[in-house]
Amino acid sequence: DQQVKQNSPSLSVQEGRISILNCDYTNSMFDYFLWYKKYPAEGPTFLISISSIKDKNEDGRFTVFLNKSAKHLSLHIVPSQPGDSAVYFCAASEPGQNFVFGPGTRLSVLP
Amino acid sequence: DGGITQSPKYLFRKEGQNVTLSCEQNLNHDAMYWYRQDPGQGLRLIYYSQIVNDFQKGDIAEGYSVSREKKESFPLTVTSAQKNPTAFYLCASSPGTVVTNVLTFGAGSRLTVL
Numbered sequence: 001d002q003q004v005k006q007n008s009p010s011l012s013v014q015e016g017r018i019s020i021l022n023c024d025y026t027n028s029m030f031d032y033f034l035w036y037k038k039y040p041a042e043g044p045t046f047l048i049s050i051s052s053i054k055d056k057n058e059d060g061r062f063t064v065f066l067n068k069s070a071k072h073l074s075l076h077i078v079p080s081q082p083g084d085s086a087v088y089f090c091a092a093s094e095p096g097q098n099f100v101f102g103p104g105t106r107l108s109v110l111p
Numbered sequence: 112d113g114g115i116t117q118s119p120k121y122l123f124r125k126e127g128q129n130v131t132l133s134c135e136q137n138l139n140h141d142a143m144y145w146y147r148q149d150p151g152q153g154l155r156l157i158y159y160s161q162i163v164n165d166f167q168k169g170d171i172a173e174g175y176s177v178s179r180e181k182k183e184s185f186p187l188t189v190t191s192a193q194k195n196p197t198a199f200y201l202c203a204s205s206p207g208t209v210v211t212n213v214l215t216f217g218a219g220s221r222l223t224v225l
Contacts, residue, residue: 004153034213043115043201043216044154089153098144098169099214101153 003027004092004102012108019077021105023090026071030092034099035064035075038087047088048075080109113138115217117202122222124189124196132187132220134202143185144203144214147171154201160185189222197224 005024013019023033031052036044050057050064050073057064063076077084087106091099115136124130136143142161146154156169160179174193179185185204189196200220205212 002153009151036216041120041219041221043117043203043218045216046213049213091153098156098159101146101155103151103153 002103003030004090004100006088006090006102006105008105009103010106010108012110013080015082015109015111016079019075019080019084019107019109021075021077021088021090021107023073023075023102024071025073025092027092027094027100028071029094030100031095032093033064033066033073034091035062036089036091036101037084038089038104044089077107080107082109082111085109115202115204115215117200117217117220120218120220122220124222124224126224127191129188129190130222132189132200132202132222134185134187134217136183136185136202136204136215136217138204138206138215139182140204140206140215141182142205142207142212143179144205145169145175145177145185145187146201146203148199148201148219157187157200196222198222 034049035047037047038044048059048062066073087104089104090102093099118133144159145157155171158177160166176188202217203214205214
């Protein structure tokens with residue numbers, strides 16, 4: 001049973017618009033969350049993180065929102081650019097435990 | 112440039128053969144990890160090591176083995192006991208021994224069993 005779910009396998013967005021990638025989790029002990037971005041044939045690269053003491057973290061065009069009561073987090077990319085086209089993984093961890101990764105969402109930003 | 116180097120990038124294996132995937136890092140990170148990626152699934156942890164000469168099984172360790180004789184190296188052997196070894200393998204490292212540190216990944220190795 002997947003503890004971290006990304007229910008949209010793919011998402012297409014027009015360049016300049018907002019991209020919203022969603023992630024749901026089942027383990028209420030998760031307290032730290034990461035988003036990674038992965039291009040084909042490359043390793044994932046770290047994008048942004050959030051701990052459970054916050055509900056929002058922002059870094060440039062990227063903002064992550066955490067709703068602990070709903071066990072849901074989302075990554076917003078504004079404005080979306082063609083270079084953002086990649087697979088995005090959500091990951092979560094309990095204190096002192098290894099990260100659990102979601103299956104990923106493939107984002108396509110159309111020019 | 113500091114980073115993680117995985118080799119080979121592509122590897123083909125006949126059934127019944129063991130293969131070893133190399134992972135070297137020059138980031139001076141204490142912890143190293145091996146993940147497996149399959150289509151439609153998240154990254155699944157195979158093995159991890161927080162210090163030299165010590166390693167722990169992850170969620171899917173069966174059919175794999177590792178060693179950590181040097182801080183910068185963490186090779187993964189895919190043995191003939193691994194029933195479905197065709198996958199994309201990712202090595203990662205993180206500073207210190209706190210497992211929630213952000214992971215830095217290598218570019219990956221794609222293993223195909225013929």
